Amino acid sequence: MALEHLLEAWHHSRSERLAELVERLTLRLAAKPDSVTVESKGLASSRSRRSPKPLLLDGLMKAAKRGLAEVLSSRLMALHGCPADPRLTSGLLALAQLPVASSPEVFQQLCGLFEAQADPRVIQPLTVLHASLESGSPYARRLKTTLERVWSHGQQSLRPELARQCEELEAALARREAPDPAREELLARVYADPEDVEARMVLADHLLAQDDPLGEFIMLQCSPRADRQRIHQLSEARGEQWSTVLGPYVDHADTRFERGFPVAVLLRRHWGGPLPEPTRHWRTVREVDANSVAFPRFEEWLSHPCLSGVTTLKRVAPSLVRGLAERQVGVRQLECSGLEPASREVFADLDRLRSLVRLFIHDAVSLDVHLCAMSRLAPRLERFEAWSRGQWSLELTPEKDVPLRATLLSEEGAAPLAEGLRGALGFGTRAVHVHVGQCADRDGLRLLREVTSAYARVEWS
DSSP states (O other): OHHHHHHHHHHHHOOHHHHHHHHHHHHHHHHOTTSOOOOOTTSOOSSOOOOOOHHHHHHHHHHHHTTOHHHHHHHHHHHTTSOOOGGGHHHHHHHHTSGGGGSHHHHHHHHHHHHHHOOGGGHHHHHHHHHHSOTTSHHHHHHHHHHHHHHHHOOOOOOHHHHHHHHHHHHHHHHHHSOOHHHHHHHHHHHHOTTOHHHHHHHHHHHHHTTOHHHHHHHHHHOTTOOHHHHHHHHHHHHHHHHGGGOTTBOGGGOEEETTEEEEEEBOTTOOSOOOOOOGGGGGOOEEEOTTOOOTTHHHHHTSGGGTTOOEEEEEOGGGHHHHHHTTOOOSEEEEOOOTTSHHHHHHHHHTOTTOOEEEEESOOHHHHHHHHHSTTGGGOSEEEEEETTTEEEEEOTTSSSOEEEEEOSGGGHHHHHHHHHHHGGGOOOEEEEEOTTOOOHHHHHHHHHHHTTSSEEEEO
16 A cells, blocks of 8 residues: 555654655545555665554644643653554654643653654754753753754655656545546435445445546445455455544444444443544445443434444443433344343333343343343344353344244353243243253253243254
8 A cells, every 4th residue: 555655764764745745645544445545665664664543643632732641641651662653753743832731751752752652854843843942951852852863863865766656646636536526426426325235336336437446436336246255355455444434433443344344343441432423425324332431421322313324233332221211212123231230220221222122131130031021122032142151142033933032152041041941931932942961060051941831842962
């Protein structure tokens, strides 16, 4: 990828022209990742570097603005292990202007990073900062040393071949940045009706004509006889890039695509604050994994029109269920963690989710099975699963000939599984398959046989 080659070349030359190209291309990829394809084979790369994580720089600035000198110093220290990268420069300069930079440990870390980066673009702003410091103070002396070290590193002039390749890349970026009304119109059609496959295929044709690999990706994923190997190659090479339109609070490496667009996403666990307003790029998303985080105003975010297609929610914190019910979020499948100690109230709220037909509970207790079976939600469930990590699991699929399947995962799980089976009688099913394998001791097996005697049909394995 051109960005990696640019970073490699900058690492050796510290050229300001290359630094500006790196930042320009990074911004372009973040803004329109599905419309940039710039390759430059002559810019050789010996190693691959990811761009600085937005959350990393975001976290540094948040700690700095809160005056958390110790936290900021620790995080800056961790950056010393990262490769030099021109995209860090503006963030480090911004930190150096904040009051927290007067902390000795923070100031020392910043100076060390400026020296490691050796980006000549810092010389002018740091010279101004140096002039504002008390002459002869420890801060002034330390910063003078930093300026001398950055200056001594210098920057190498670009080889003629490399300069020519930069010109080609700048021209390619200029072409990509030119407005493309047809592409925007076709994208608008896809987002207006995500189920319109024809609109996606027309967009794919347009992108293919521009040598944009997203066009091939859309075409392949829409084909009934798709080349799985080629899809995997494109997804590995471009998936994270195409996913960035969803925003920095999505784990782009775990985004799943269907018919060329994001359909399932994982929210970043350490985002912390409220989720930003979703853009039109979320209109194709059908599944959101909340990563067991109780994001502030999550139900309000899910109620946004751009998320109207979301029907599956995974790893939702129980504390969010009431808000989802109040907003009448149209979720059909919900996965949440153990519901105790407020299980009764949670099942009442789950019943208010009128579209909900599939419920999965992890870290469950036997009472969760009983309360679900007794709730008003139970009759409309197409599937119910509850599992206690490392101990037992229960799966209910009413349409099957043997609707209930129970699995014992450890000897310790025999008693709670027996209670779960007792509670599952409330679903009205009288056929069960029990898998115990080698996990049950004599007492556990006796207990399970005793409980399952209430079922009309019992299968064992």
